[in-house]
Amino acid sequence: MSDDMQYSQFIAGEFRQGASATRFTVINPATGQPLGDYAHATRADVDEAVAAAAEAFRTWRKTSALERSALLRRVATLMRERGQAMAEQIARELGKPYGEAQKEVVTAAEMFEWASEEARRIYGRTIPARSEGITQTVVWEPVGPVAAFAGWNAPAITPSRKISGALAAGCTIVIKPSEETAGVALLIARVVQDAGIPDGVVNLVFGDPAEIADMLCAAPQIAMVTFTGATAIGKIIGAKAAQTMKRATLELGGHAPVVVCDDVDVDRVVRMAVATKYRNAGQVCTSPTRFLVQAPIYAAFCEKFVKAAEAVVVGDPFDAATQMGPLKNQRRLDAIDRLVQDARERGLTVATGGERIGREGFFYRPTVILQPTLDSDVASIEPFGPIALISPFEQLDDAIAEANRLPFGLAAYAYTNHLQRAHRLANEIDSGVVCVNEWQASLPETPFGGHKDSGLGSEGGIEGVQEFLRIKCVRQGAAS
Template sequence: MDYSQFIAGEFRQGTSRSRISVINPANGMPLGDFAGASAADVEDAVRAAEGAFRSWRKTSVAERAAMLRRAGGLMRERSVVLARQISLELGKPLAEAHKEVGTAAEMFEWASEEARRLYGRTIPARAEGVTQTVVWEPIGPVAAFAGWNAPAITPARKISGALAAGCTIVIKPSEETAGVALLMARILQDAGFPEGVVNMVFGDPAEIADMLCAAPQITMVTFTGATSIGKSIGSKAALTMKRALLELGGHAPVVVCEDVDIDRVVKGAVAAKYRNAGQVCTSPTRFLVHRAVYREFSERFVRTAEALRVGEPFDEATQMGPLKNARRLDAIERIVRDAKDRGLDVATGGERIGARGYFFKPTVILQPSLDCDAAMIEPFGPIALISAFDTLDDAIEEANRLPFGLAAYGFTQHMGNAYRLANEIESGVVCINDWQASLPETPFGGHKDSGLGLEGGTEGVREFLRVKCVRQAVS
């Protein structure tokens, strides 16, 4: 893989003295090394996006839609190469990586269709000879920041939404999965997008964020990542009156009522929890189980988690790969150590696997105290917490206890319980009897400390648009 920057339609080496190393998490070995972006490189990317915006915003919707559709098709054609790069850089099992590529391609395809439906409206006037029209306009050049845990999906969601709306973009994908983003840049180039419409820079995250948030040419900032960093970026964007779209952390609760099919729920719960080694912002973490079925549920959950095959991402038998990096491994070990120091029941897992790579056992903590680290901090790893509740009021109170509200789940066959869970849990997404928290056509965003604004769906595309009211009278 040739690592580089992608600026003004050109794959070129950065001019910073700093070097970036991309690591294979399955063995801890480097996959590549390249120069980071300097301040001059970032400025070039911003200028390219600004220049391209003048013509891109005037490009017909039909042309934009055709390019987006071609991009989605090329992603499908090159899915083998893309999936392999995801598994190499992230450690995600190859089968999961193929699914991610399919979802990312669908985001471009869906955006190509939605671009045609960004309608305005006409407001009845108070006098004859007057028209009042509401027009949606592209907001302008966008700065975007994407994390490493969904290296195809997150950039695809931001890029496709911005381009469908008529915006240009400077995106800083994660340096740790740079190869995946650069393969996507090549696809966008081959799909016919003009130079400067999409630019990718890699380098010092804080420096690049400061530059993009301060750049007067940038009109909007979209960020996916940790809550603390998102708040910082949002405050920097506010200083220059930029719109901020922030998709931040979570700590997803799962309410399991006494009337469920335990086998079915446990099977889905374990698959959802340990997908991508739990490194998913919507990952179900706090399992709140009615006391009547708590013992049976927790025993089956532990057995199913213990049976998961953890291994190399290219092994067809692997169900869970490694954590992404040493920082994640250290964070998970600290959380488990805190639980053990408090005398909590670590029913399974809680240990690193081997000394090569960043593998960790699927872990379950039973009846965690509310003040332990695992119950307060988003694990972003293979840790599940299982607690018992007596009344639905108790479960809803616990589901809403933390200052996060990104995704939540509820399982019940009782219509009244389902209604309460859907309406009383404070979360941007609530899934009832289902684990799918996000699709290309559905809006996705958090409440409280989990973010501002929406990605996906019509609502997500409209985040990249601004409203203009035009009132015209006959002269």
């Protein structure tokens, strides 16, 4: 963090320390060394944040769409102006290569730009009445103060998506970003404040995740919960929200399949596949993981993929040559190691990687496992790390069945130059996002959400703003 801004909470427009005696230390994953520490929020801190959001909602919901739009666009402008500092903080706290971090900041700014535009396009409609003198209108209203939870793997994008969507709709927000990337979230809070967003509209609390979730989900002032993270935790959050009839938008885990048909340019697909797979060390919920390759090109695909994975430069996030940084923490390192160890114990082929790099930081080699058996852990557990699985298939039916085998359906990918195959893959893969001959699963202007155990609702696009709105039908007759 910079000298003029320290790790803290952000409540009712004030950057201040939490009141708890418990402290959290932020670790640089490239070195394993501390970046700083701060006090957890207490129940009183969280209650103050909720109260601030509830009080601010009374006026923010009445703020004109034009004014909300202008303020959100100002946030985007300031975020772009401060992009270097924010990208540096992402690289320090997450270990994402600086070039990738810069792109993340741009996307986060685009989230606010898109939301600023949609704020002015929240349209209702008029329904023809059955008799003269009656008007029937449908009105979209902000749902109310929102509780939000964001993970560490996209520390600028995920909070920005939630904050911008909520504010565009006229809602206020209490967000608990990841404690491990608190500095990035606090830089966003500073931008929000400097852009002129009123105090209390946005509040950030950091502390014990389970305790804060309990408090926010139970708070009567909170009308909605939005969560991005692991499926198991998301189900708990959703259940807690349901107990008090709160709306829940859940963006959860995945295990993305990639169907590669035998009519493609193998070199081109491999080049893009490897770059996408090892982006952010595979710590992306949409990361392509289960590569299903048609038999005639399977051997060539594996050979080229392994060679390209071995050529990925792993190192210091601030080195311009680095293509992949470290894993975020020791937990991720241990989890990846367990998956690889299980694969080896089952006799699977670890074609490359499968080991830690050095003893400083949390670096791991890009890993490729060939033909994983369905009973192996890695075939069913989302790696959320730099592991790619490659398996052959004969008929397209087999590939579609395998793509749909797991209870996840967040993102899926397919490559073919055959139109009929492309239609089948797009229509028959059960996933919230299906990319055909394309790798970008999420953009500010497109809806993003999962099927099955991968979530409920959508973020991004028109649909993402609508998640923060409720419908009111107004029937009005002439006065008697």
